[in-house]
Amino acid sequence: MTVKYAASWRRIAFSAGFALSCLTIFSLALSFLAPLEYPRTGGGAASPAVGVVASAAGTGSLGVFDVAKENRRPGTPRDQVPTHWSSTAALEGFLGQNASTPRQRTVDLYINSTLGSINVRAFRVGYYNGAGQRLVWASGPVSVRRQRSCTVQRVTRMVSCPWAMTTRLDTGNWPEGLYYLILTGAAGQAHMIPLVVESAAVKGKAVLVVNDCTMQAYNRWGGYSLYAGPGNRYRTRSYKVSFDRPYRNFTEIDRRDTPLIRAAEAIRDPRLRLAYTTEARISGNPSLVNGAAAVIFAGHSEYWSPALRRNIETARNGGTNVVFFGANNVYWRTRLEASRTGANRVEVCYREARLDPARFSHPDAVTTQWRQGPRPDAESTLTGAVYGDLQATGTFTVTAPRFFAFTGTGAARGETYPGLVQGETDEVYPTARYPLLRYPANLHVFAHSPESGHHTHHGWADSTFYTTPAGAGVLDMASMDWLLAQTESTVPARSRAFATRVTQNIIAAAATGPLGHRHS
Known part of the structure; x- marks a missing residue:
């Protein structure tokens, strides 16, 4: 973009004079620094081409989030939302953060594609009088390209993708909640990336937790998960899985998380205050849910680090209610480590104590079932x-x-x-x-x-x-x-x-x- 505009200014300078060029440059600079305002159409907002930062100005609500008011907005019919998502070299991607947080509303988006140009749409999951979602924001054409090949770590068989960032999404004015970011190609190709726009505050609210750590454990993108590797064999499974890769298994979010969000937001009580976060975010932030009225887990929250459990138990001991709407919760003890994109982006679970390098130095962190040794603590x-x-x-x-x-x-x-x-x-x-x-x-x-x-x-x-x-x-x-x-x-x-x-x-x-x- 810089080279393109530099060439333009040289042509203007020679044709219209130096003074006119300076005036033009000054005007362009002011407009480039100003926030972009995109007109709203229907239930969402449309934008021109996405540059480095895709603004979402005007699409959300500022101040205290009102879930009842949000759900009075017109929803987007489900027949306007793709239901069959793929994850192939034609179109796939991942986020560089576990959530859009109050301190970091700009989210990095990494996309690998052969299509040259795609569009991104952000659907907020909710009740919306039964529609189930609302289109909050839509991009213009986003340039995409083939990225570097992903790597498989030799010992742990962890798959990670050292891709260059494609673009950034500014979620600053998006309503809090769970989103489907849907990447679409001209021929109808579609890939989905879940995103949580985390609540600015949780005190006195019921916090709905998206099970991102459990989703990642089951994610078989690249041929490996914590369950199986090549040939669908247990012995070739990964010992570590990275958030720095696309999702392939969308079952967890479709069948576990979205039903919780829609059920909660369908409650017609103006006093109901909801907040949103993820397992990984609670794990990495000891006081994140302290003071919440409740912490509510959906159908399947299976993979828990000691930090996640300690933080939930601390909140519970302080008077915060805890609800598990499913089963098989707090089953596997995990560890979270940093990746190149940030903290808590690698999930560790060897499953067998004899395989875990921490068994001698940190026996309380050995990644087995919580009810198993060397330090059993049943769920x-x-x-x-x-x-x-x-x-x-x-x-x-x-x-x-x-x-x-x-x-x-x-x-x-x-x-x-x-x-x-x-x-x-x-x-x-x-x-x-x-x-x-x-x-x-x-x-x-x-x-x-x-x-x-x-x-x-x-x-x-x-x-x-x-x-x-x-x-x-x-x-x-x-x-x-x-x-x-x-x-x-x-x-x-x-x-x-x-x-x-x-x-x-x-x-x-x-x-x-x-x-x-x-x-x-």
């Missing part, structure tokens, strides 16, 4: 229950109808709701059989649901609740697809209506202060 002391089964199906069964979550449902003891126990499940196992397990002293099972899955034909999904001396309540729904089931037409309408009311009861109650002060 049940935080979640209330432990992972039990996968590929499960079962019938949600009420055991405590007076529990606050069932208010207004008409549920009676023994009432059953088919279709709500799906995927992975949690259970309260007897400590006589599993002596390493520990449970909170006042643990309450409010639903004891029969299930059958991969590990057992006659198991249980135990939905639990307990309170702390500071008044915090901790709730575990014990079914990974609890939120997803509310949107599936194959689930009976009666079950969906029941689950929707229960979910909204839990979020609304958790958002108004320590549950232990009102519910025992």
Whole structure:
């Protein structure tokens, strides 16, 4: 761009005189430094070509974020949003930050493509009267090119992409929340990158957590994840995975995170205050969620660093409610390390203590299951229950109808709701059989649901609740697809209506202060 404009000024100087050239340069400089204002069209905003910084001026709300006001805006119909995303050399990308944070609203975007030029659109996920999302911003043509080949670290088999930054997005005026950044080519190619525009403050709010660490563990872009490597073999898996690469597996965000966001923002209560962040952000910021009314995890928050667990437990001990709307939470102990793009961009999980180089120097950081040695600390002391089964199906069964979550449902003891126990499940196992397990002293099972899955034909999904001396309540729904089931037409309408009311009861109650002060 600099060379192009320099040549232009020389031509002007020779043709129109030195004075006119100086005046023109001065005017251009002023306009270049001024913030760009893009006209809004429909539910979003359109922009001309993106340079180094893509401005989003005028597309969001300044000051205190009002989730009810945001959801009164017209949403974007789902048929205008791509639903089949690819991740190939034709078009793919990743972000250089785990989130757009209050201190760093400009986000680096790395794109690899053979298409020459693409467009970027930002859809905010929400309720929007059932539409489910709103187009907040759209770019003009963005120049893209083929990037350098990605590397595979020999020992850890970590895939990372040493790409040059393509452009920057200025999210300063975007409303807080979860976004789909959708890259599109002229022939309809589409690639999606999740982005969280983190809340400026969380005090007194219900914080919705996007499971970016768990997503990255399952991400098989480049042929490796924490589960498998070439040939889909466990023994060729990665020991480390990097955020410096595109996503290939979009299941986690589609089936876990977006249902939570939409369910929370559908609550029609002007007093509801929501905030948004990610697992990696909490892990790297000890006081990030202190003072929040609640911290709410979606369907699957499986990979936890010691820092993430310590920070959530500190908030809980201070009176912050914690809600797990899924199952198989806090299962693998991980570490987060820095990459070339910043802190907490590499996730470490060897899975076996004998493989982890930290087993001698830092035994409390060895990346195995939390319930395993050398320093076992079962997840049940935080979640209330432990992972039990996968590929499960079962019938949600009420055991405590007076529990606050069932208010207004008409549920009676023994009432059953088919279709709500799906995927992975949690259970309260007897400590006589599993002596390493520990449970909170006042643990309450409010639903004891029969299930059958991969590990057992006659198991249980135990939905639990307990309170702390500071008044915090901790709730575990014990079914990974609890939120997803509310949107599936194959689930009976009666079950969906029941689950929707229960979910909204839990979020609304958790958002108004320590549950232990009102519910025992």
